[in-house]
Amino acid sequence: MKQMLMKLYILGFTCLVALASCGSDSADGNYNRAVDDKLIEDQVDSDTKNAIDSVAQATAEGNILHPLPDTLTTLLQKRQQPTKVATLTDQTMANKRLQVDNPLYVRGNLNGNKTPDYAVQVLQNDSIHIIAFLDYTQNAREVKVAAYPAQKLNNQYYSPYQLKLAPQDSLVRNPRLQKSMNLKTDGISVLKDNRTTMYLLQNGRFIPFDAQ
Numbered sequence: 160m161k162q163m164l165m166k167l168y169i170l171g172f173t174c175l176v177a178l179a180s181c182g183s184d185s186a187d188g189n190y191n192r193a194v195d196d197k198l199i200e201d202q203v204d205s206d207t208k209n210a211i212d213s214v215a216q217a218t219a220e221g222n223i224l225h226p227l228p229d230t231l232t233t234l235l236q237k238r239q240q241p242t243k244v245a246t247l248t249d250q251t252m253a254n255k256r257l258q259v260d261n262p263l264y265v266r267g268n269l270n271g272n273k274t275p276d277y278a279v280q281v282l283q284n285d286s287i288h289i290i291a292f293l294d295y296t297q298n299a300r301e302v303k304v305a306a307y308p309a310q311k312l313n314n315q316y317y318s319p320y321q322l323k324l325a326p327q328d329s330l331v332r333n334p335r336l337q338k339s340m341n342l343k344t345d346g347i348s349v350l351k352d353n354r355t356t357m358y359l360l361q362n363g364r365f366i367p368f369d370a371q
Contacts, residue, residue, distance in 0.1 A: 245280045245318035262321035267345035304365040323348040
């Protein structure tokens with residue numbers, strides 16, 4: 160009888176502990192009651208807080224380099240002239256109005272023959288060169304798109320530009336001709352501050368859209 164009572168006592172005590180645990184606060188949020196913000200604040204040490212703040216700052220304002228596709232990296236490595244991919248300035252990356260997914264390169268149908276093409280901005284000496292690789296899945300052909308002055312900061316050169324694809328069939332306004340027209344191929348838009356210049360391939364070379 161005593162053994163039976165002892166077992167019931169142990170079982171009852173275990174249940175009480177389990178019930179108490181279900182209502183406890185926990186930083187991992189696995190229990191019934193919502194985790195207390197103050198508890199999380201207490202459990203996150205100062206080193207972790209500094210790391211979180213640094214990541215947030217780098218994501219919002221730091222030099223964010225979007226990784227290039229392997230194919231594009233290989234094409235750049237095969238160039239005769241040593242090529243360094245441009246690094247964007249913090250100010251350029253912080254400009255939310257111009258923010259695009261891949262500001263260093265675009266991929267599209269730039270020559271209208273339904274094979275994929277690339278355009279990428281690279282640093283050469285003190286200039287930003289935008290170069291295109293046409294038909295890169297077959298026999299890639301390199302064509303110069305444009306060149307712009309780089310921005311010098313702390314004895315290093317950076318790009319203040321972003322690239323954006325102008326999709327084929329888009330209706331765009333030609334200010335010189337004072338009329339709107341549809342793009343026959345994908346275009347390359349170069350964005351800087353409040354200015355955008357779009358380039359289209361015509362007769363084997365890229366020219367500004369409003370210079371056609």
